[in-house]
Amino acid sequence: MKIRRIGIDTSPDNTAFLLRTGNGYSPEQFQALRKIEIGDGSVTILATLALVDDTGLLGKGEIGLGEQAFRRLGLPEGTKVSFRQAPVPHSLEHVRRKIDGDSLDDNDIREIIEDIAAFRYSPMEIGAFLVACASFMTTQETLALTRAMADAGRRMQWAADIVVDKHCIGGIPGNRTSMIVVPIIAAHGLTMPKTSSRAITSPSGTADTMEVLASVDLAEDKLIAVVEQEHAVLAWGGRVNLSPADDILITVERPLRIDTFEQMVASILSKKIAAGSTHLVVDIPIGPTAKVRSQREAIRLRKLFEYVGHKLGLVLDVVFTDGTQPIGRGIGPVLEARDVMAVLRNDADAPADLRERSVTLAGRILEFDPALVGGRGYARAMELLGSGQALAAMERLIDAQGRRKEVLKPGEFHHEICAPHEGVVTMIDCHVIARIARLAGAPMDKGAGIDLLRKVGERVRADEPLYRIHAHSEDGLGYASELALATSGYLVTP
Template sequence: MLKIRKVLIDSYPENMSFLFRGADGYGPEHFRALRKIEITHHNVSILATLAITDDATMVGPDEIGLGEQAFRRLGLAEGAVVSIAQATPPRSLEAVRRKITGDTLTANEITSIITDVAAYRYSPMEIGAFLVACASFMTTDETLALTRAMADVGNRLDWRAELVVDKHCVGGIPGNRTSMIVVPIVAAHGLIIPKTSSRAITSPSGTADTMEVLANVDLTLEQMQAVVIREKAVLAWGGRVNLSPADDVLISVERPLRIDTFEQMVASILSKKLSAGSTHLVIDIPVGPTAKVRTHREAIRLRKMFEFVAQKVGLTIEVVLTDGSQPVGNGIGPVLEARDVMAVLQNAANAPNDLRERSLFLAGRILEFDPALKGGAGYDLAVDLLTSGRAFDAMARLIEAQGPQTQPFGLGAFRHDVVANSPGKVASIDCHLIARIARLAGAPMDKGAGIDLLHKVGSTVQQGETLYRIYAQSQDGLDFARDLAVESSGYGITP
């Protein structure tokens, strides 16, 4: 029996616990057997990975330390008395081992795995094994089962409306922050659009990362519901409201492994939309030589997978293929992307036109879900909502409703200009490489890190002219990004 002590260590997503070596007469050999323990207080329990400390100021002999995640999930006050025991491995791990050997799993087996993942019974290594096994081979039926299981574990929102719209881009294109423009346009028309977003997986920023520059995105379920009722929309991080919680756990492991297969992508996106209560959805698949989806053939395969799963789970879906040949907008990274978004919403003269036009196109497709709207009228209505200022007003109200960001985020103080080695015309920009450079600079964790593109495809440049500027909030981040940019700028320039 040990008393709880909160330890200020962030081990997201894993539950971590800490014991003092020799506590209650235990020796090191006992602890080696307790790699993962079950911590119990009456009918409340969690599983946690165990670490041993020799620092008695951190955890006393009669205490058990809980990292921030474990302490919050157990939900008890400091000093509460708990018991510990060696944790029994989840039974669903047997299904993971079968998947590793190439077997096809049943829907029940996948549900068991996802239930255990959402309950934090898996270690990151065990989650990684499951993800890699699925990345090797996954059937369409397994993808459908994974989608349903992820949606069923966690909260399901019900807006009590026949039409709840949303949009999602599969990613792979830096700067493609259309959601923050589409959502206020659609909300200004009066359609319900509760946009929840995950943190960036392999990109320099996600919608939640960028919106966080302007407003609070870490909303409780009650706060999110209140915002949607008031403003018809929300732009929030989905992790806090427990929508498809297994997805956020999987993403935390996918991110460092840079795993993002089509099957896992479909399950992740559609499970989140189901959980958020969406009924109608537009999926944007950018296609380009350095995008996440490289060829038209790949895009068609992904589109069919989205359509199959969406039809089975009851979502009305439209999948559109867009140009993914180069980054969208000028800014890459949370602060720079927020700048571009607000420039478009404010109808500023220097607003990036490609971001504006792509957003209007997508907003138009969503607006046409409205049965009261004539077919083909969506784009013109989107233009009117934007140019009239009603979309900007909707965004301003949304920021106020979610809570304006009180912490000012500025551009990184460490900067480096990447210049053209020869004169000519910009013929291509490598999306994947530009995203890697921005991430090495510190984006999205460092909000002010990223890349400001000064030239896009078609621009004429002189030798020595700046192609883009790297921003970082540390010298190390700048050095990492600059070293990669020196190897290759990511720009193809033809004479």
């Protein structure tokens, strides 16, 4: 059959389309093919089969490929290919053993991850593996999972002896420190190829916010050229196939709300190793509505990071930070980009908490530089930010990646949520604030989100605005406002 490209986004799955009739097969035979193997003898992919009744979409003798399958197969449209039923993965036997309570060895886990990365598993089978691992997972299994995930895709290599990175485990809206840390580090001269995922459950990720200013969807050769030129990059990691099994696992983890420490460590460290990092700072915010709720949990997570990281040759510095409230004022891509640039410009009204956290983390990264006198990391970060060198590095980075010509603005529809009475803001629920911002349309609508007008410790009068919701549509504003009126996420104590 000949390949026909079908403009349907089936991310992250490979999906193939066949006419139900007219190709010499009965519908029953088609339905038996849970997964099919497609190729021309030189390259093959596995895909989930969908049957088509519309002859306007496909003709006889054609096999349609969704966008993901077409890109991954890499053959021109019209190429003749054959297909057959894909064999059941042998590694499913290991999953069944894990469900029964067995511990898996390194080879078992490697086989599972290789099959997942090759799209041999259905979402149901991936879910079974994740739930079994969430029930219990040994430290050795976590190490094996991390190594297998890092090895399953592209592994980047750099000329520099020290390649630094940072990662925040998330859960704190507005915590867009990477966009300040990266230009500080680049201005100093260390190599920091920062690749980030797009937001899945948060109002914005680093890639979403950077996209307000510049292109982040960089091909591998472009990404490498930017790093060689500017010592850094702020790009979307999905384009360069780093730890692809992790991207597949995440699509099942998020709906099931599976986020164990073991899977978190494997996800984060596999991406960093695949990106070629040698030194890593991990930011663990601690707070009542953060991912990590207590010092005890944070210490356990730190020890797991350190064990796996050191076994895989990473130099790690784990930092505990304040996770009791959002960072900065803006929640959502445009509003967060505004805060980032205000800090880099040293504006008088730039969010002090975002500035301080960014400088602290940048200082910890700079301590990795053997040429820097020990203990001078923070002072050096302050110097690079205060002198404007970090801003200049950011402007060069934006131009190198491709500056966005259109200036994006906050959503034109807005609504203010006000204090119910006079008092002091004593708590802000990070989870609720994130949900409200997402209902407003963030991160898909870049200008949607929340502008925080009051933070913890500030006094407010009755009916004084606590925050302003922005949206690009009346519907988005309505959904967000409805939740905010039911539960604002703020506690104002008289």
